[in-house]
Amino acid sequence: MEGQIVSLILHGCKVARELESNLPKLADDPNMLSKSCDEVIKAFGTAKERLYTQDPTAHDPGHMYLFREPQESQQPKIEASLQGWLRSSYTQTMDMFPMQLQAERSPSFNMQESGSNAVLVAGLGGGEVEGSARSWSMGGDQLRPLDASDSGIGSSLQRQRRRKDDGERRTVKMAAPRIGNTEIPPEDGYTWRKYGQKEILGSRFPRSYYRCTHQKLYQCPAKRQVQRLDHDPNTFEVTYRGDHTCHMSSTAPSIPPLPLTATEITHEMAQIITTQPPQSNSVPLSRWLSMEHFSLRAGAVRSTSGMVVGGGAGPSSTRSGKEVECPVADMADAMFNSGSSSTSNSMDWFLGDKWESGDKEGK
DNA sequence: GTAATTTGACCTTG
């Protein structure tokens, strides 16, 4: 079973690599491009499916919980990790490649996975905004043009706010962690800053509003709403709006919010898995992943990471006095060094009840 | 001291 999955993933990687190396040639051939993309997606998708069917009872709230319970038995964890990564990478890829994937998903994209804890429920808020929804991510021309300066207190100008159709909305359902504090909203690798909380009619739990921590620095328009489900308090419904434009910055999110190529996805999985505690039993999957894909890093990953695929709105690809790190390294760094300034760092859930106040009931 | 969160007020939308 596992061997099949591995070969599926390998196949996906292979196709992705081929696609990457042939990209210049294929650029003029949308058919071939599409075909290759299909194949990659199919391979990973199938692998993922199998992972789920392999252990339908697995309750994996997503990659954010990968590092919980280091003392747990390793083998199931590895698989859960892989699942989490596949799933999160997949949804994240959806998140980052909306334009590319648009053609491949139905207008009302609906990815449901039985037994899955991260479910992309809805694609677009409305089909008609599809074309215009993204134009702001490049120049910020129509999205909150006054955002940075509309704090016009003292000026006679009224605050100007825009809400109407500020972009695609993607809703993901994520399970609360079962261990530790189940109140915490799900981590997703980005750093968010809470800017509001609101009681929602008919909901027992308030909705929390977050924006990208780097909004100011890079005019990153990404936002998210976190709402605990009424009927299932263990599940959070997370709605994302806007795309991160802070991808390539070093001061930007420490965890790579990069659009992941297929090779990157697997590579990151490898990275994650190889960072499992050393007492880990021999894990064929992880060994394969680490051996197979470390070599990708220098070539494929780096080159693709230098290419801002999702619109190229990210800030400069160099950081002050320092070359852009491989996002994976960044992530690992962030994961284990907790150097980020954000308190919503990805390690928070790992260690404490930090988020509690962020989603407490009532005001 | 700086950055993040809280929270009531304000704004937009339907």
Add this chain to the structure above:
DNA sequence: CAAGGTCAAATTAC
């Protein structure tokens, strides 16, 4: 006008 979304001063955390 009600509800949802955002702002920003005050507060809290680091």
